[in-house]
Amino acid sequence: MWAMTMTTNTDNAGGVILDLDGTLVDSVYQQVVAWRRALDDVGIQLSVWRIHRRIGMSGDLLINALVRETNRDLDASLVDEVRKRYTVAYAEERMSVRPLPGARELLQALTEDGVAWAIATSSRAANAAPALEMLGVRDDVAVVTSDQVRHAKPDPDLFIKAASVLGVDLQQSMVVGDSVWDLLAARRAGALGVGLLSGGYGREELERAGAYRVYDDPLDLLGHLDEVGLRRAF
Amino acid sequence: MWAMTMTTNTDNAGGVILDLDGTLVDSVYQQVVAWRRALDDVGIQLSVWRIHRRIGMSGDLLINALVRETNRDLDASLVDEVRKRYTVAYAEERMSVRPLPGARELLQALTEDGVAWAIATSSRAANAAPALEMLGVRDDVAVVTSDQVRHAKPDPDLFIKAASVLGVDLQQSMVVGDSVWDLLAARRAGALGVGLLSGGYGREELERAGAYRVYDDPLDLLGHLDEVGLRRAF
Numbered sequence: 170m171w172a173m174t175m176t177t178n179t180d181n182a183g184g185v186i187l188d189l190d191g192t193l194v195d196s197v198y199q200q201v202v203a204w205r206r207a208l209d210d211v212g213i214q215l216s217v218w219r220i221h222r223r224i225g226m227s228g229d230l231l232i233n234a235l236v237r238e239t240n241r242d243l244d245a246s247l248v249d250e251v252r253k254r255y256t257v258a259y260a261e262e263r264m265s266v267r268p269l270p271g272a273r274e275l276l277q278a279l280t281e282d283g284v285a286w287a288i289a290t291s292s293r294a295a296n297a298a299p300a301l302e303m304l305g306v307r308d309d310v311a312v313v314t315s316d317q318v319r320h321a322k323p324d325p326d327l328f329i330k331a332a333s334v335l336g337v338d339l340q341q342s343m344v345v346g347d348s349v350w351d352l353l354a355a356r357r358a359g360a361l362g363v364g365l366l367s368g369g370y371g372r373e374e375l376e377r378a379g380a381y382r383v384y385d386d387p388l389d390l391l392g393h394l395d396e397v398g399l400r401r402a403f
Numbered sequence: 404m405w406a407m408t409m410t411t412n413t414d415n416a417g418g419v420i421l422d423l424d425g426t427l428v429d430s431v432y433q434q435v436v437a438w439r440r441a442l443d444d445v446g447i448q449l450s451v452w453r454i455h456r457r458i459g460m461s462g463d464l465l466i467n468a469l470v471r472e473t474n475r476d477l478d479a480s481l482v483d484e485v486r487k488r489y490t491v492a493y494a495e496e497r498m499s500v501r502p503l504p505g506a507r508e509l510l511q512a513l514t515e516d517g518v519a520w521a522i523a524t525s526s527r528a529a530n531a532a533p534a535l536e537m538l539g540v541r542d543d544v545a546v547v548t549s550d551q552v553r554h555a556k557p558d559p560d561l562f563i564k565a566a567s568v569l570g571v572d573l574q575q576s577m578v579v580g581d582s583v584w585d586l587l588a589a590r591r592a593g594a595l596g597v598g599l600l601s602g603g604y605g606r607e608e609l610e611r612a613g614a615y616r617v618y619d620d621p622l623d624l625l626g627h628l629d630e631v632g633l634r635r636a637f
Contacts, residue, residue, distance in 0.1 A: 198439075198451040201432060205499075216503060216620060217432040218603040265439075269450060369452040371605025386450060 183341030184285035185399075186331045186360070188206065190292060191225065191347035191368025192270040193387060195299040198369065199262035200224050204231070207254035221369060225348030227321030228252060229314065258370055259296060266403050268304055269367050271388025276304065278391060284399065287311035287331040291321035291350070311335055322350040325358035332358075343397060349378035365390065381402050406630055417518035417575030419633075420565045420594070424526060425459065425581035427621060428534040432603065434458050438465070441488035445481065447473050452454025452631060455603060461525050461555030462486060502538055503601050505622025510538065513573030514632060518633065521545035521565040525555035525584070556584040559592035566592075571615035577631060579624065583612035597626040597631050599624065 191197040198250060201221045202219045215235055216272060223231045232251050279286045288306065290297050294314040311334040318326035332339040344355035345366025355362035356379045364375030367386040375383050382397055384390040390397075425431040435455045442449060449479030450471055457465045466485050470477045513520045522540065524531050528548040535546060545568040552560035566573040578589035581602025589596035590613045601620040609617050616631055617622040624631075 195450050195452075198432065198435060198455070202436065205432075209499075214501070216429050217603055218429075220599050221432070221603055265443075267448070367450055367452050369455055369603065371608040373607030373611075374605040377607075 182285065182337055183339075183343065184287065184332065184335045184337035185279055186289050186328050186335075186342060186344050187276075188225065188344075188346035188348070188351045189288050189290035189297055189300055192345055192351070193269060193276070193288070193304055194266055194366055195367065196263075196266040196300060197221070197224050197367075199266055199297065200259060203255055203258035203262050205237075206258040207251050208235060210254050211250055213241065213251075215239065222349075225291055225346070225368065226323060226350040227315060228255075228263050228293070230321075230323075256296065263299055266300065266303070269388075271386060271391045272338045273304055275387040275391045276306070278394075282317045285335045285337050287313065287335050288315040289327040289331040289344075291315050291327070322348075323353040323357065325354050328354055328358040329361060332360075343399075347375075349374055352378035352380050356378065361398070363390065414560045416519065416571055416586065417573075417577065418566065418569045418571035419513055420521050420522065420523050420562050420569075420576060421510075422459065422578075422580035422582070423522050423524040423531055423534055426509070426579055426585070426599055427503060427522070427538055428500055429460040429503045429601065430497075430500040430534060431455070431458050431581065432600075433500055434493060437489055437496050438469075439494035440492040442469060443486050445484055447475065447485075449473065456583075459525055459580070459602065460557060461549060461627050464555075464557075476545070486631075490530065492526075497533055500508050500534065500537070503620045503622075505620060505625045507538055509621040509625045510540070512628075517591045519571050521547065521569050523547045523561040523565040524579075525549050525561070556582075557587040559588050562588060562592040562594060566594075573628050579632075583608055586612035589613065595632070599625065602621075 187193060190200060201217060201224060204220050205217055205398045223234055224263050232248050233243060292314060294316050311331060313327050313331045315321040317331050320326050328344055332342055342360045343363055344351060344360045345363045346352060347365045348370060352362040352375060354365060361381050362379050364380035364383040365386055372383045384393060421427060424434060426597060435458060438454050439451055457468055466482050467477060511534050526548060528550050531548050545565060547561050547565045549555040552564050554560050562578055566576055574593045576594045577597055578585060578594045579597045580586060581599045582604060586596040586598060586609060596613050598614030598617040599620055606617045618627060
Protein backbone atom coordinates (compact mmCIF):
# COMPACT_ATOMS: atom_id res chain seq x y z
CA MET A 170 0.00 0.00 0.00
CA TRP A 171 0.91 3.65 -0.37
CA ALA A 172 1.51 5.85 2.61
CA MET A 173 2.29 9.52 2.95
CA THR A 174 5.84 9.87 4.17
CA MET A 175 6.70 13.52 4.53
CA THR A 176 9.97 15.16 5.46
CA THR A 177 9.49 15.09 9.21
CA ASN A 178 9.88 12.02 11.33
CA THR A 179 6.57 11.40 12.89
CA ASP A 180 4.25 8.52 13.30
CA ASN A 181 1.21 10.63 12.44
CA ALA A 182 -0.16 9.60 9.10
CA GLY A 183 -1.10 12.16 6.49
CA GLY A 184 -3.71 12.00 3.76
CA VAL A 185 -4.47 13.51 0.40
CA ILE A 186 -7.08 16.29 0.16
CA LEU A 187 -8.22 17.12 -3.35
CA ASP A 188 -10.05 20.09 -4.75
CA LEU A 189 -12.93 19.25 -7.09
CA ASP A 190 -13.52 21.80 -9.88
CA GLY A 191 -10.54 22.17 -12.19
CA THR A 192 -8.70 19.47 -10.25
CA LEU A 193 -10.87 16.38 -10.76
CA VAL A 194 -13.53 17.67 -13.16
CA ASP A 195 -13.06 19.96 -16.14
CA SER A 196 -15.53 22.61 -15.02
CA VAL A 197 -13.60 25.85 -14.45
CA TYR A 198 -14.40 27.45 -17.80
CA GLN A 199 -18.08 26.58 -17.41
CA GLN A 200 -17.99 28.20 -13.96
CA VAL A 201 -16.38 31.28 -15.48
CA VAL A 202 -19.13 31.51 -18.08
CA ALA A 203 -21.82 31.05 -15.41
CA TRP A 204 -20.39 33.73 -13.07
CA ARG A 205 -20.03 36.07 -16.01
CA ARG A 206 -23.67 35.65 -16.92
CA ALA A 207 -24.84 36.00 -13.30
CA LEU A 208 -22.86 39.23 -12.85
CA ASP A 209 -23.91 40.56 -16.23
CA ASP A 210 -27.57 39.95 -15.32
CA VAL A 211 -27.31 42.36 -12.39
CA GLY A 212 -25.43 44.96 -14.42
CA ILE A 213 -21.88 44.11 -13.31
CA GLN A 214 -19.67 43.98 -16.39
CA LEU A 215 -16.23 42.53 -15.83
CA SER A 216 -13.50 41.21 -18.08
CA VAL A 217 -13.71 37.43 -18.22
CA TRP A 218 -10.09 36.81 -17.18
CA ARG A 219 -10.75 38.65 -13.90
CA ILE A 220 -13.55 36.20 -13.14
CA HIS A 221 -11.37 33.23 -14.13
CA ARG A 222 -8.71 34.24 -11.63
CA ARG A 223 -11.25 34.25 -8.78
CA ILE A 224 -12.71 30.80 -9.42
CA GLY A 225 -12.06 28.36 -6.58
CA MET A 226 -12.29 30.90 -3.81
CA SER A 227 -15.27 31.19 -1.51
CA GLY A 228 -18.35 32.37 -3.44
CA ASP A 229 -18.84 35.30 -1.08
CA LEU A 230 -15.23 36.41 -1.42
CA LEU A 231 -15.49 36.00 -5.18
CA ILE A 232 -18.53 38.24 -5.40
CA ASN A 233 -16.99 40.76 -2.95
CA ALA A 234 -13.79 40.90 -4.95
CA LEU A 235 -15.50 41.25 -8.30
CA VAL A 236 -17.99 43.85 -7.15
CA ARG A 237 -15.16 45.84 -5.57
CA GLU A 238 -13.43 46.01 -8.95
CA THR A 239 -16.45 47.82 -10.32
CA ASN A 240 -16.51 50.35 -7.45
CA ARG A 241 -20.10 49.46 -6.72
CA ASP A 242 -21.62 49.27 -3.29
CA LEU A 243 -22.05 45.74 -2.08
CA ASP A 244 -25.12 44.71 -0.18
CA ALA A 245 -26.29 41.34 1.03
CA SER A 246 -29.27 41.21 -1.32
CA LEU A 247 -27.01 41.76 -4.34
CA VAL A 248 -24.72 38.93 -3.22
CA ASP A 249 -27.74 36.64 -2.80
CA GLU A 250 -29.09 37.60 -6.19
CA VAL A 251 -25.77 36.91 -7.94
CA ARG A 252 -25.43 33.56 -6.14
CA LYS A 253 -28.91 32.49 -7.21
CA ARG A 254 -28.32 33.48 -10.80
CA TYR A 255 -24.98 31.70 -10.75
CA THR A 256 -26.59 28.45 -9.63
CA VAL A 257 -29.11 28.67 -12.47
CA ALA A 258 -26.48 29.60 -15.06
CA TYR A 259 -24.09 26.86 -13.95
CA ALA A 260 -26.84 24.25 -14.11
CA GLU A 261 -27.14 25.13 -17.81
CA GLU A 262 -23.41 24.80 -18.45
CA ARG A 263 -22.99 21.60 -16.48
CA MET A 264 -23.93 19.24 -19.29
CA SER A 265 -20.55 19.88 -20.94
CA VAL A 266 -18.53 19.12 -17.79
CA ARG A 267 -16.46 15.94 -17.86
CA PRO A 268 -13.97 14.29 -15.50
CA LEU A 269 -10.39 15.39 -16.14
CA PRO A 270 -8.05 12.76 -17.62
CA GLY A 271 -6.89 10.39 -14.91
CA ALA A 272 -9.23 11.73 -12.22
CA ARG A 273 -11.13 8.52 -11.61
CA GLU A 274 -7.94 6.47 -11.91
CA LEU A 275 -6.14 8.69 -9.38
CA LEU A 276 -8.92 8.30 -6.81
CA GLN A 277 -9.06 4.58 -7.46
CA ALA A 278 -5.31 4.21 -6.99
CA LEU A 279 -5.45 6.10 -3.69
CA THR A 280 -8.32 3.94 -2.48
CA GLU A 281 -6.76 0.65 -3.54
CA ASP A 282 -3.51 1.53 -1.88
CA GLY A 283 -5.10 2.51 1.39
CA VAL A 284 -4.31 6.23 1.29
CA ALA A 285 -6.76 8.34 3.28
CA TRP A 286 -8.21 10.90 0.87
CA ALA A 287 -10.95 13.49 0.88
CA ILE A 288 -12.44 16.10 -1.43
CA ALA A 289 -12.66 19.71 -0.23
CA THR A 290 -14.40 22.29 -2.41
CA SER A 291 -15.44 25.93 -2.12
CA SER A 292 -18.62 24.96 -3.98
CA ARG A 293 -21.87 24.34 -2.21
CA ALA A 294 -23.04 20.75 -1.83
CA ALA A 295 -25.83 21.15 -4.38
CA ASN A 296 -23.42 22.47 -7.04
CA ALA A 297 -20.81 19.81 -6.29
CA ALA A 298 -23.13 16.77 -6.30
CA PRO A 299 -23.24 16.14 -10.07
CA ALA A 300 -19.44 16.29 -10.31
CA LEU A 301 -19.05 13.81 -7.47
CA GLU A 302 -21.50 11.47 -9.15
CA MET A 303 -19.65 11.78 -12.46
CA LEU A 304 -16.45 10.73 -10.69
CA GLY A 305 -18.13 7.75 -9.07
CA VAL A 306 -17.35 9.09 -5.59
CA ARG A 307 -19.20 6.86 -3.14
CA ASP A 308 -21.19 8.02 -0.15
CA ASP A 309 -18.53 6.85 2.29
CA VAL A 310 -15.91 9.23 0.88
CA ALA A 311 -15.15 12.32 2.96
CA VAL A 312 -16.42 15.34 1.02
CA VAL A 313 -16.28 18.80 2.58
CA THR A 314 -18.22 21.60 0.90
CA SER A 315 -18.49 25.28 1.77
CA ASP A 316 -21.82 24.63 3.53
CA GLN A 317 -19.92 22.76 6.26
CA VAL A 318 -17.43 25.44 7.26
CA ARG A 319 -17.49 29.09 8.16
CA HIS A 320 -15.01 30.24 5.51
CA ALA A 321 -14.09 28.55 2.24
CA LYS A 322 -10.74 28.98 0.42
CA PRO A 323 -8.33 30.71 0.72
CA ASP A 324 -9.14 30.20 4.40
CA PRO A 325 -7.90 26.81 5.60
CA ASP A 326 -11.21 25.71 7.16
CA LEU A 327 -12.15 23.22 4.42
CA PHE A 328 -8.82 21.42 4.69
CA ILE A 329 -8.87 21.44 8.50
CA LYS A 330 -12.32 19.91 8.43
CA ALA A 331 -11.28 17.32 5.82
CA ALA A 332 -8.24 16.26 7.87
CA SER A 333 -10.42 16.02 10.94
CA VAL A 334 -12.94 13.79 9.17
CA LEU A 335 -10.13 11.59 7.83
CA GLY A 336 -8.37 11.52 11.19
CA VAL A 337 -5.06 12.52 9.61
CA ASP A 338 -2.40 15.07 10.48
CA LEU A 339 -2.80 18.08 8.20
CA GLN A 340 0.91 18.92 8.46
CA GLN A 341 1.65 15.49 7.03
CA SER A 342 -0.94 15.78 4.30
CA MET A 343 -0.98 16.84 0.68
CA VAL A 344 -3.46 19.25 -0.89
CA VAL A 345 -4.03 18.96 -4.65
CA GLY A 346 -5.60 21.94 -6.40
CA ASP A 347 -5.67 23.93 -9.63
CA SER A 348 -6.08 27.46 -8.27
CA VAL A 349 -3.88 29.77 -6.23
CA TRP A 350 -6.67 29.75 -3.62
CA ASP A 351 -6.12 26.04 -3.02
CA LEU A 352 -2.41 26.58 -2.60
CA LEU A 353 -2.75 29.61 -0.34
CA ALA A 354 -5.24 27.70 1.82
CA ALA A 355 -2.84 24.73 1.87
CA ARG A 356 -0.06 26.95 3.19
CA ARG A 357 -2.32 28.40 5.85
CA ALA A 358 -3.24 24.85 6.82
CA GLY A 359 0.41 23.79 6.95
CA ALA A 360 -0.11 21.15 4.28
CA LEU A 361 1.98 20.42 1.19
CA GLY A 362 0.38 22.00 -1.88
CA VAL A 363 0.52 20.37 -5.28
CA GLY A 364 -0.76 22.35 -8.28
CA LEU A 365 -2.48 21.21 -11.47
CA LEU A 366 -2.60 23.26 -14.67
CA SER A 367 -6.03 21.89 -15.54
CA GLY A 368 -7.85 24.93 -14.13
CA GLY A 369 -6.12 27.29 -16.54
CA TYR A 370 -3.59 28.99 -14.25
CA GLY A 371 -0.01 29.26 -15.39
CA ARG A 372 2.65 27.07 -13.80
CA GLU A 373 4.51 29.99 -12.24
CA GLU A 374 1.35 31.43 -10.70
CA LEU A 375 0.84 28.14 -8.88
CA GLU A 376 4.48 27.88 -7.86
CA ARG A 377 4.47 31.42 -6.52
CA ALA A 378 1.36 30.60 -4.50
CA GLY A 379 3.34 27.82 -2.86
CA ALA A 380 2.99 24.72 -5.03
CA TYR A 381 5.65 22.14 -4.18
CA ARG A 382 5.23 20.61 -7.61
CA VAL A 383 2.95 21.36 -10.57
CA TYR A 384 1.47 18.76 -12.94
CA ASP A 385 -0.75 19.03 -15.99
CA ASP A 386 -3.77 17.17 -14.63
CA PRO A 387 -4.72 14.17 -12.46
CA LEU A 388 -3.28 11.76 -15.04
CA ASP A 389 0.08 13.49 -14.94
CA LEU A 390 0.04 13.51 -11.12
CA LEU A 391 -0.86 9.80 -11.05
CA GLY A 392 2.29 9.10 -13.07
CA HIS A 393 4.45 11.05 -10.62
CA LEU A 394 3.12 10.19 -7.17
CA ASP A 395 6.64 9.30 -6.07
CA GLU A 396 7.75 12.89 -6.65
CA VAL A 397 5.33 14.25 -4.09
CA GLY A 398 6.21 11.89 -1.27
CA LEU A 399 3.74 9.09 -1.83
CA ARG A 400 5.55 5.80 -1.81
CA ARG A 401 4.46 2.23 -1.73
CA ALA A 402 5.04 0.86 1.74
CA PHE A 403 5.94 -2.82 1.38
CA MET B 404 2.39 64.01 -30.51
CA TRP B 405 3.75 60.64 -29.40
CA ALA B 406 6.56 58.91 -31.17
CA MET B 407 8.19 55.55 -30.67
CA THR B 408 11.68 56.10 -29.36
CA MET B 409 13.41 52.80 -28.87
CA THR B 410 16.80 51.98 -27.48
CA THR B 411 18.74 52.27 -30.71
CA ASN B 412 19.66 55.53 -32.38
CA THR B 413 17.95 55.50 -35.69
CA ASP B 414 15.78 57.79 -37.66
CA ASN B 415 13.47 54.99 -38.70
CA ALA B 416 10.14 55.38 -37.01
CA GLY B 417 8.42 52.47 -35.33
CA GLY B 418 4.75 51.80 -34.86
CA VAL B 419 2.43 49.87 -32.61
CA ILE B 420 0.95 46.57 -33.81
CA LEU B 421 -1.87 45.22 -31.71
CA ASP B 422 -3.43 41.79 -31.51
CA LEU B 423 -7.24 41.75 -31.54
CA ASP B 424 -8.82 38.91 -29.52
CA GLY B 425 -7.92 39.06 -25.83
CA THR B 426 -5.98 42.26 -26.43
CA LEU B 427 -8.63 44.72 -27.64
CA VAL B 428 -11.81 42.66 -27.31
CA ASP B 429 -12.78 40.29 -24.50
CA SER B 430 -13.32 37.24 -26.69
CA VAL B 431 -10.78 34.59 -25.69
CA TYR B 432 -13.08 32.58 -23.43
CA GLN B 433 -15.79 32.60 -26.08
CA GLN B 434 -13.22 31.35 -28.59
CA VAL B 435 -12.25 28.60 -26.16
CA VAL B 436 -15.87 27.53 -25.81
CA ALA B 437 -16.34 27.56 -29.60
CA TRP B 438 -13.20 25.50 -30.33
CA ARG B 439 -14.21 23.06 -27.62
CA ARG B 440 -17.61 22.58 -29.19
CA ALA B 441 -16.16 22.24 -32.71
CA LEU B 442 -13.66 19.60 -31.58
CA ASP B 443 -16.23 17.78 -29.49
CA ASP B 444 -18.55 17.63 -32.50
CA VAL B 445 -15.99 15.59 -34.44
CA GLY B 446 -15.23 13.34 -31.48
CA ILE B 447 -12.08 15.07 -30.21
CA GLN B 448 -12.36 15.46 -26.44
CA LEU B 449 -9.75 17.71 -24.88
CA SER B 450 -9.41 19.43 -21.52
CA VAL B 451 -10.52 23.02 -21.86
CA TRP B 452 -7.30 24.54 -20.49
CA ARG B 453 -5.34 22.89 -23.29
CA ILE B 454 -7.54 24.67 -25.83
CA HIS B 455 -7.20 27.97 -23.95
CA ARG B 456 -3.42 27.81 -24.16
CA ARG B 457 -3.56 27.46 -27.97
CA ILE B 458 -5.85 30.41 -28.64
CA GLY B 459 -4.18 33.15 -30.66
CA MET B 460 -2.04 30.87 -32.75
CA SER B 461 -2.80 30.10 -36.37
CA GLY B 462 -6.02 28.08 -36.69
CA ASP B 463 -4.26 25.33 -38.61
CA LEU B 464 -1.51 25.05 -36.01
CA LEU B 465 -4.10 25.07 -33.26
CA ILE B 466 -6.01 22.18 -34.81
CA ASN B 467 -2.78 20.29 -35.55
CA ALA B 468 -1.58 20.73 -31.99
CA LEU B 469 -4.85 19.71 -30.42
CA VAL B 470 -5.40 16.72 -32.65
CA ARG B 471 -1.84 15.57 -31.97
CA GLU B 472 -2.60 15.53 -28.25
CA THR B 473 -5.31 12.96 -28.90
CA ASN B 474 -2.99 10.74 -30.98
CA ARG B 475 -5.44 10.84 -33.85
CA ASP B 476 -4.47 10.98 -37.47
CA LEU B 477 -4.86 14.39 -38.96
CA ASP B 478 -6.24 14.84 -42.42
CA ALA B 479 -7.15 17.93 -44.38
CA SER B 480 -10.85 17.16 -44.40
CA LEU B 481 -10.91 16.91 -40.59
CA VAL B 482 -9.17 20.27 -40.28
CA ASP B 483 -11.68 21.82 -42.66
CA GLU B 484 -14.58 20.30 -40.77
CA VAL B 485 -13.34 21.60 -37.39
CA ARG B 486 -12.74 25.06 -38.87
CA LYS B 487 -16.25 25.22 -40.29
CA ARG B 488 -17.80 24.09 -37.03
CA TYR B 489 -15.68 26.61 -35.14
CA THR B 490 -16.93 29.48 -37.29
CA VAL B 491 -20.53 28.45 -36.62
CA ALA B 492 -19.95 27.94 -32.88
CA TYR B 493 -18.09 31.23 -32.48
CA ALA B 494 -20.85 33.14 -34.26
CA GLU B 495 -23.17 31.90 -31.51
CA GLU B 496 -20.84 33.03 -28.73
CA ARG B 497 -20.05 36.39 -30.25
CA MET B 498 -23.03 38.23 -28.84
CA SER B 499 -21.38 38.25 -25.41
CA VAL B 500 -18.09 39.70 -26.67
CA ARG B 501 -17.30 43.28 -25.60
CA PRO B 502 -14.37 45.63 -26.03
CA LEU B 503 -11.83 45.34 -23.22
CA PRO B 504 -11.59 48.30 -20.82
CA GLY B 505 -9.58 51.10 -22.41
CA ALA B 506 -9.37 49.48 -25.85
CA ARG B 507 -11.13 52.23 -27.76
CA GLU B 508 -9.40 54.91 -25.71
CA LEU B 509 -5.98 53.38 -26.39
CA LEU B 510 -6.57 53.32 -30.14
CA GLN B 511 -7.93 56.85 -30.03
CA ALA B 512 -4.90 58.09 -28.08
CA LEU B 513 -2.52 56.51 -30.59
CA THR B 514 -4.43 58.05 -33.49
CA GLU B 515 -4.66 61.52 -31.94
CA ASP B 516 -0.99 61.53 -31.15
CA GLY B 517 0.06 60.48 -34.61
CA VAL B 518 1.44 57.05 -33.76
CA ALA B 519 1.30 54.62 -36.67
CA TRP B 520 -0.67 51.59 -35.50
CA ALA B 521 -2.15 48.46 -36.99
CA ILE B 522 -4.09 45.39 -35.90
CA ALA B 523 -2.68 41.94 -36.69
CA THR B 524 -4.74 38.86 -35.87
CA SER B 525 -4.51 35.11 -36.45
CA SER B 526 -8.27 35.17 -37.05
CA ARG B 527 -9.76 35.16 -40.48
CA ALA B 528 -11.22 38.40 -41.81
CA ALA B 529 -14.81 37.17 -41.50
CA ASN B 530 -14.33 36.22 -37.83
CA ALA B 531 -12.53 39.48 -37.01
CA ALA B 532 -14.97 41.88 -38.69
CA PRO B 533 -17.54 42.16 -35.86
CA ALA B 534 -14.79 42.86 -33.30
CA LEU B 535 -13.32 45.59 -35.48
CA GLU B 536 -16.73 47.16 -35.88
CA MET B 537 -17.32 47.02 -32.12
CA LEU B 538 -14.06 48.91 -31.59
CA GLY B 539 -15.00 51.55 -34.14
CA VAL B 540 -11.96 50.71 -36.27
CA ARG B 541 -12.33 52.67 -39.48
CA ASP B 542 -11.72 51.34 -42.97
CA ASP B 543 -8.49 53.30 -43.32
CA VAL B 544 -6.84 51.45 -40.41
CA ALA B 545 -4.27 48.81 -41.33
CA VAL B 546 -5.73 45.42 -40.37
CA VAL B 547 -3.86 42.22 -41.20
CA THR B 548 -5.72 38.92 -40.87
CA SER B 549 -4.55 35.35 -41.43
CA ASP B 550 -6.09 35.38 -44.92
CA GLN B 551 -3.42 37.85 -46.01
CA VAL B 552 -0.31 35.91 -45.02
CA ARG B 553 1.06 32.44 -45.47
CA HIS B 554 1.54 31.67 -41.77
CA ALA B 555 -0.19 33.24 -38.79
CA LYS B 556 1.30 33.46 -35.26
CA PRO B 557 3.69 32.35 -33.84
CA ASP B 558 5.23 32.96 -37.28
CA PRO B 559 6.13 36.63 -37.71
CA ASP B 560 4.36 37.07 -41.07
CA LEU B 561 1.39 39.03 -39.70
CA PHE B 562 3.64 41.58 -38.01
CA ILE B 563 5.96 41.85 -41.00
CA LYS B 564 2.99 42.55 -43.22
CA ALA B 565 1.56 45.07 -40.74
CA ALA B 566 4.84 46.96 -40.52
CA SER B 567 5.07 46.96 -44.31
CA VAL B 568 1.57 48.40 -44.66
CA LEU B 569 2.35 51.07 -42.05
CA GLY B 570 5.72 51.81 -43.59
CA VAL B 571 7.46 51.48 -40.22
CA ASP B 572 10.58 49.69 -39.05
CA LEU B 573 9.56 46.48 -37.27
CA GLN B 574 12.70 46.53 -35.10
CA GLN B 575 11.57 49.91 -33.80
CA SER B 576 8.01 48.81 -33.25
CA MET B 577 5.99 47.49 -30.37
CA VAL B 578 3.69 44.45 -30.50
CA VAL B 579 0.88 44.29 -27.95
CA GLY B 580 -0.69 40.89 -27.32
CA ASP B 581 -2.28 38.68 -24.68
CA SER B 582 -0.93 35.27 -25.70
CA VAL B 583 2.51 33.71 -25.75
CA TRP B 584 2.03 33.30 -29.52
CA ASP B 585 1.95 37.07 -29.94
CA LEU B 586 5.12 37.44 -27.92
CA LEU B 587 6.97 34.61 -29.66
CA ALA B 588 6.00 36.07 -33.04
CA ALA B 589 7.13 39.50 -31.83
CA ARG B 590 10.55 38.10 -30.97
CA ARG B 591 10.85 36.38 -34.32
CA ALA B 592 9.94 39.70 -35.94
CA GLY B 593 12.50 41.56 -33.85
CA ALA B 594 9.84 43.80 -32.30
CA LEU B 595 9.34 44.74 -28.67
CA GLY B 596 6.59 42.57 -27.14
CA VAL B 597 4.23 43.91 -24.52
CA GLY B 598 1.87 41.46 -22.81
CA LEU B 599 -1.66 41.90 -21.50
CA LEU B 600 -3.26 39.62 -18.89
CA SER B 601 -6.69 40.09 -20.45
CA GLY B 602 -6.48 36.84 -22.43
CA GLY B 603 -6.13 34.76 -19.28
CA TYR B 604 -2.43 33.86 -19.37
CA GLY B 605 -0.37 34.34 -16.24
CA ARG B 606 2.10 37.21 -15.99
CA GLU B 607 5.13 34.93 -15.84
CA GLU B 608 4.04 32.94 -18.87
CA LEU B 609 4.02 36.15 -20.88
CA GLU B 610 7.33 37.33 -19.46
CA ARG B 611 8.98 34.00 -20.23
CA ALA B 612 7.69 34.24 -23.78
CA GLY B 613 9.56 37.53 -24.05
CA ALA B 614 7.23 40.28 -22.84
CA TYR B 615 9.17 43.45 -22.07
CA ARG B 616 6.36 44.57 -19.77
CA VAL B 617 3.00 43.08 -18.80
CA TYR B 618 -0.17 45.06 -18.08
CA ASP B 619 -3.66 44.05 -17.06
CA ASP B 620 -5.50 45.26 -20.15
CA PRO B 621 -5.57 48.13 -22.67
CA LEU B 622 -6.64 50.59 -19.96
CA ASP B 623 -3.65 49.69 -17.80
CA LEU B 624 -1.32 49.98 -20.81
CA LEU B 625 -2.80 53.36 -21.71
CA GLY B 626 -1.86 54.60 -18.25
CA HIS B 627 1.74 53.41 -18.65
CA LEU B 628 2.68 54.23 -22.24
CA ASP B 629 5.79 55.99 -20.99
CA GLU B 630 7.10 52.70 -19.56
CA VAL B 631 7.19 51.04 -22.95
CA GLY B 632 9.05 53.78 -24.75
CA LEU B 633 6.23 55.89 -26.10
CA ARG B 634 6.85 59.49 -25.22
CA ARG B 635 5.26 62.72 -26.24
CA ALA B 636 7.55 64.51 -28.68
CA PHE B 637 7.19 68.23 -28.02
